[in-house]
Amino acid sequence: MQIKSLYSKNFRNLDVNIDNFSDEMNIICGENAQGKTNLLEALWLFTGAKSFRSGNESNFIKFGENKGIIKTEFISGGVKNTAKMEFSEKRTAYFNDKALQNPSKLAGKFNAVIFTPDDISIVRDGPEKRRRFLDLNIGQIFPQYIEILRDYLRAVKQRNEIIKNLRYDSTAGIMLDSFEETIAEKGEIIKDYRRKYVLLLNDNLFSIYNGLSSGREEIYLSYFEKNGEKPLIDTLIEKRKEDVFTGKTSVGPHRDDLDIRINGISARSFGSQGQKRSVALSLKLASAEVIRGKTGEYPVCLLDDVMSELDEKRQNYILNHISGWQSFITCCDEATVSRLKRGKIIEIKNGETV
Secondary structure, three states: OEEEEEEEEEEOOEEEEEOOOOOOEEEEEOOOOOOHHHHHHHHHHOOOOOOOOOOOHHHHEOOOOOOEEEEEEEEEOOEEEEEEEEEOOOEEEEEOOEEOOOHHHHOOOOOEEEEOHHHHHHHHOOHHHHHHHHHHHHHHHOOHHHHHHHHHHHHHHHHHHHHHHOOOOHHHHHHHHHHHHHHHHHHHHHHHHHHHHHHHHHHHHHHHHHHHOOOOOOEEEEEEOOOOOOOHHHHHHHOHHHHHHHOOOOOOHHHOEEEEEEOOEEHHHHOOHHHHHHHHHHHHHHHHHHHHHHHOOOOEEEEEOOHHHOOHHHHHHHHHHOOOOOEEEEEOOHHHOHHHOOOEEEEEEOOEEO
16 A cells, blocks of 8 residues: 555644655654654554544644645555545545545545554553454444444443433433343454454564564463353343442453463563563564555655654664555654655745754
8 A cells, every 4th residue: 555645724733735655654753742743644544443542623723714624645456546534523534535424434444553652551551442443444444343342332332321310210221121132242252352462463573573683472362251151131231230339231252352472471461571572563564564465555654753763673674574564654753764765855934844
């Protein structure tokens, strides 16, 4: 997959019209707060996912303006496509000039992986980060997964409202069966997708992790299910009384986790900072390999100020591993990636190309 152009007007501070990207390496350079990350964010949004940055989406629009737009031309599967997003009171997405029901419908049409310094949180932080990692990547290769997950989360929210009301109104429970059936049906499908995706990650993870790390270590992922081996519907019924007290649904894929172990030991609990960073980077590179295996081509690689966080060995491994993919790397120091001696340098200043 290759991006041919990017047009941006009033998207954050980014006002650019670039139609000569390199098919390999694109180095986005400039001082801090000039719009380098905004360029990567604009590209990432075409995956149909939410931004990789925190904050309110209303901030997408340049201060003082009431509308923003981003548009790209890209080639996927040998076919040229266009994607566009307009930002006003809501975000509207278009694919080949046809309006989509919502931006998530772009999933599977435009594939990318994003690396940021915060990616270590996938390993270091709680289960929510690891579930989001799984869901984002599964959604890129199986777009139907997004709708299934949305239906599931809606049913969980509705069950939570009912069990809260049960404290004061015992008749509210009459609707529980219906929502629990939906949670169980959609939840089992989600679990199956996640289990299969974890197996695909494991197929690629060992060699990548050991290329990044300093020694040969066994790394293995497993999908941890809060309800164990019991059918989800049985556990939901079992947990009703307990859930009434907390007001939350305590089992299901929204409570599951991705267990990451190095030499049989939890990477989250006992891994060093270097190990955690290598694991996070390995997960991202492995996810790209899974996309290639499913679509026949590599996703676009977006690296936001990652190189400054890595030692030279890890820098070299990543740069060599992504050789041949189209990549976009933000940095303040061009020398960091100049070792590849190919590609294009794009300088950004005040949100514009120089």
